[in-house]
Amino acid sequence: MTDFTNAMSVSASGMKAQATRLRHVSENIANTDTPGYHRKMVSFEEELRAGTRNGSVTVGDVALDQTAPEKIFDPSNPMADSSGYYEGSNVDLMVEIADAREAQRSYEANLKMFDQVRQMSASLLDLLRK
Numbered sequence: 001m002t003d004f005t006n007a008m009s010v011s012a013s014g015m016k017a018q019a020t021r022l023r024h025v026s027e028n029i030a031n032t033d034t035p036g037y038h039r040k041m042v043s044f045e046e047e048l049r050a051g052t053r054n055g056s057v058t059v060g061d062v063a064l065d066q067t068a069p070e071k072i073f074d075p076s077n078p079m080a081d082s083s084g085y086y087e088g089s090n091v092d093l094m095v096e097i098a099d100a101r102e103a104q105r106s107y108e109a110n111l112k113m114f115d116q117v118r119q120m121s122a123s124l125l126d127l128l129r130k
Contacts, residue, residue, distance in 0.1 A: 018104075022103045025100045036088075041062070045059075
């Protein structure tokens with residue numbers, strides 16, 4: 001049963017990591033029009049238990065995208081400099097939508113794996129009972 005438990009643990013860690021990624025993508029989308037906002041990027045790290053790899057992942061440090069933010073010309077904006085420009089955000093909505101879809105599909109794949117392992121372990125228990 002430990003192989004089933006390990007497989008469920010790996011898929012659960014993947015779902016948790018993708019849920020965290022999706023949360024940050026949602027924050028980025030919500031702040032698309034926020035002046036000076038920098039896009040948040042999530043990295044994944046392999047989890048080690050007792051010094052060995054087990055396939056689980058964890059969310060690493062959240063990094064801010066260092067690309068230059070968009071310069072917006074609006075002399076009436078209170079944040080505008082003497083030339084009439086202010087810094088917008090560096091969030092690209094198309095990139096965020098693609099990241100959200102990728103996170104959703106990865107979450108669904110981990111969920112499917114979790115369900116398959118659950119069904120296999122239930123079938124094994126049924127066979128052992130007979």
